[in-house]
Amino acid sequence: xxxxxxxxxxxxNLRKLRKSIFSKTTYRGIVAVIATVILxxxxxxxxxxxxxxxPAPSSVFSSLVEQLQDPAYWExxxxxYDRVLSGFIIAQIIxxxxxxxxxxxxxLRDLSFPTLEILRPIPPLAWVPxxxxxxxxxxxxxxxxxxxxxxxxxVLNILGGVKNIDVRYIRSAQSLGSSGFDIFRRIVLPAxxxxxxxxxxxxxxxxxAVVVAAEMIASRSGLxxxxxxxxxAGDYPVIVIGMISIGIAGYLSSAVIxxxxxxxxxxxxxx
Amino acid sequence: MSAHEHISGNGGPLQGGEMQITAVSKSFGIGPLRQQVIxxxxxxxxxxxxxxxxxxxxxxxxxxxxxLAGYEAPDSGTITVDGAPIKGPxxxxxxxxxxxxxxxxxxxxxxxxxxxxxxxxxxxxEVEEEAMHLxxxxxxxxxxxxxxxxxxxxMQRRCELVRALINRPKIMMMDxxxxxxxxxxxxxxxxxxVRLFEENHLTNLFITSELEEAIFxxxxxxxxxxxPASARTVIEIELPRPREFKLLATREYLHYKQQALEILHxxxxxxxxxxxxxxxxxxxEAYSEVESK
Ligand SMILES: Nc1ncnc2c1ncn2[C@@H]1O[C@H](COP(=O)(O)OP(=O)(O)O)[C@@H](O)[C@H]1O
Ligand SMILES: [Mg+2]
Numbered sequence: 206x207x208x209x210x211x212x213x214x215x216x217x218n219l220r221k222l223r224k225s226i227f228s229k230t231t232y233r234g235i236v237a238v239i240a241t242v243i244l245x246x247x248x249x250x251x252x253x254x255x256x257x258x259x260p261a262p263s264s265v266f267s268s269l270v271e272q273l274q275d276p277a278y279w280e281x282x283x284x285x286y287d288r289v290l291s292g293f294i295i296a297q298i299i300x301x302x303x304x305x306x307x308x309x310x311x312x313l314r315d316l317s318f319p320t321l322e323i324l325r326p327i328p329p330l331a332w333v334p335x336x337x338x339x340x341x342x343x344x345x346x347x348x349x350x351x352x353x354x355x356x357x358x359x360v361l362n363i364l365g366g367v368k369n370i371d372v373r374y375i376r377s378a379q380s381l382g383s384s385g386f387d388i389f390r391r392i393v394l395p396a397x398x399x400x401x402x403x404x405x406x407x408x409x410x411x412x413x414a415v416v417v418a419a420e421m422i423a424s425r426s427g428l429x430x431x432x433x434x435x436x437x438a439g440d441y442p443v444i445v446i447g448m449i450s451i452g453i454a455g456y457l458s459s460a461v462i463x464x465x466x467x468x469x470x471x472x473x474x475x476x
Numbered sequence: 477m478s479a480h481e482h483i484s485g486n487g488g489p490l491q492g493g494e495m496q497i498t499a500v501s502k503s504f505g506i507g508p509l510r511q512q513v514i515x516x517x518x519x520x521x522x523x524x525x526x527x528x529x530x531x532x533x534x535x536x537x538x539x540x541x542x543x544l545a546g547y548e549a550p551d552s553g554t555i556t557v558d559g560a561p562i563k564g565p566x567x568x569x570x571x572x573x574x575x576x577x578x579x580x581x582x583x584x585x586x587x588x589x590x591x592x593x594x595x596x597x598x599x600x601x602e603v604e605e606e607a608m609h610l611x612x613x614x615x616x617x618x619x620x621x622x623x624x625x626x627x628x629x630x631m632q633r634r635c636e637l638v639r640a641l642i643n644r645p646k647i648m649m650m651d652x653x654x655x656x657x658x659x660x661x662x663x664x665x666x667x668x669x670v671r672l673f674e675e676n677h678l679t680n681l682f683i684t685s686e687l688e689e690a691i692f693x694x695x696x697x698x699x700x701x702x703x704p705a706s707a708r709t710v711i712e713i714e715l716p717r718p719r720e721f722k723l724l725a726t727r728e729y730l731h732y733k734q735q736a737l738e739i740l741h742x743x744x745x746x747x748x749x750x751x752x753x754x755x756x757x758x759x760x761e762a763y764s765e766v767e768s769k
Contacts, residue, residue, distance in 0.1 A: 376545070379564075380545060380570055381590055381591035381595075382567050391590075395579075471623070
């Protein structure tokens with residue numbers, strides 16, 4: 206083989222990283238994004254019905270330049286990210302142990318599962334009024350609603366992950382002499398990691414959806430509010446900027462989770 | 477792998493145990509759904525012998541292994557190793573499962589060293605040295621840092637064999653270990669396995685539904701009855717060791733095969749008359765598969 210020696214930086218193979226950044230997949234993605242923008246511009250220019258009503262990229266761009274220089278715009282990013290991360294992280298802190306315990310203990314599962322299954326179908330946004338009433342500050346109620354978005358997904362994914370562990374792994378481990386906490390640490394935890402990351406990916410998506418909607422309903426800050434405010438003010442290009450910002454923010458969050466997942470479960474995907 | 481080197485490497489020869497299965501029964505389900513899978517089954521795994529258990533698929537072979545390994549308890553009957561009743565799973569009786577049960581999140585080396593390390597018997601360095609010694613013998617030394625999905629089916633089986641052997645079990649139990657491998661790999665694995673056995677003469681239980689494989693490997697062939705399973709006949713296979721594939725063309729081999737086929741055929745007919753359609757199909761399939769070779 207004529208492969209070059211890998212160069213490592215902080216445990217990352219730089220050659221592979223370069224290859225994956227400047228890959229055909231990346232180029233194709235960029236080409237598709239550019240094509241979409243061109244198509245959108247054309248739709249606006251030729252006033253195609255309905256879709257042509259969206260402000261053209263050219264007009265969005267000039268207003269984007271303004272926005273990027275406005276600290277208030279960046280403040281929206283910070284506020285929304287703050288809410289998403291707070292709710293998401295609390296959901297992990299409570300949801301992961303709860304899912305594990307429910308998966309491992311039949312009694313606790315029997316006790317908590319029915320309640321959970323009744324609460325789960327309630328859309329997080331339906332909690333907004335109660336949350337606003339019961340939590341002392343509006344910010345706390347926002348975080349609570351965000352938390353709910355990720356919480357149920359986490360619990361159910363982890364519960365499913367634990368229950369679906371191949372019994373032969375547990376049996377082999379027992380035969381080989383491990384028991385109790387050892388099996389938990391060496392078998393149950395790693396076997397559940399893939400479902401944990403699935404839960405995180407789905408949960409992160411729900412969290413952004415919830416935050417944006419909640420900001421439109423019950424807040425005066427954040428990317429969701431920016432979008433809504435621009436609608437009320439009739440500033441159409443900024444609506445588009447708000448939407449695309451939300452898209453990019455969600456994409457970045459998922460990308461981080463995917464990276465983390467690939468890093469921590471290297472046995473699933475061999476590059 | 478040199479034929480004169482012991483697989484046990486640094487730790488001296490392996491010591492086989494004797495397992496006695498007496499009047500074991502096991503059923504699943506309750507009421508009308510109750511299904512007697514094993515009934516009044518008795519046989520012995522003689523020390524240092526390779527006992528092959530043959531029966532059609534679905535007759536209860538895996539259930540039997542689960543009982544012997546201590547994963548499940550029999551409804552009645554006793555299972556002893558060297559005279560002492562078994563209590564749950566233990567490292568003296570290790571199982572190589574029907575499909576690979578290597579831990580997917582551990583590398584080859586981590587899988588192999590799992591047992592000794594969790595039991596904390598030796599230092600990590602010692603254990604790893606021994607593991608590498610064994611991995612070299614089965615040609616896996618270059619794959620020490622690969623995950624199971626990066627190994628071929630045959631490599632996974634070899635890795636699993638080593639993961640069991642490093643614990644110096646008294647009894648090795650193999651549940652249709654080569655099923656699902658392609659014909660070439662399967663033949664290779666049979667040869668690997670029979671060499672390992674002939675070097676160590678560890679007490680082995682090998683389960684299969686293929687008659688040719690069964691006779692090729694066995695010192696003693698236990699033929700199971702149809703469900704509910706019990707040991708119907710034991711045939712002592714007195715073919716010379718080391719076993720070579722050319723044995724399959726000898727008169728002695730054909731004699732054993734004929735003898736076994738007659739019994740299998742009888743069992744199939746019995747299943748017919750008891751009107752148990754699905755199992756008959758299984759039985760006849762196993763039968764014709766063997767005969768067509
Ligand atoms: N845990 C279980 N619960 C209920 N039925 C089972 C269980 N395990 C096995 N059986 C039944 O026992 C029979 C024998 O299964 P098995 O031992 O896997 O057969 P084999 O390994 O010979 O193919 C099957 O009919 C199966 O349905
Ligand atoms: Mg089976």
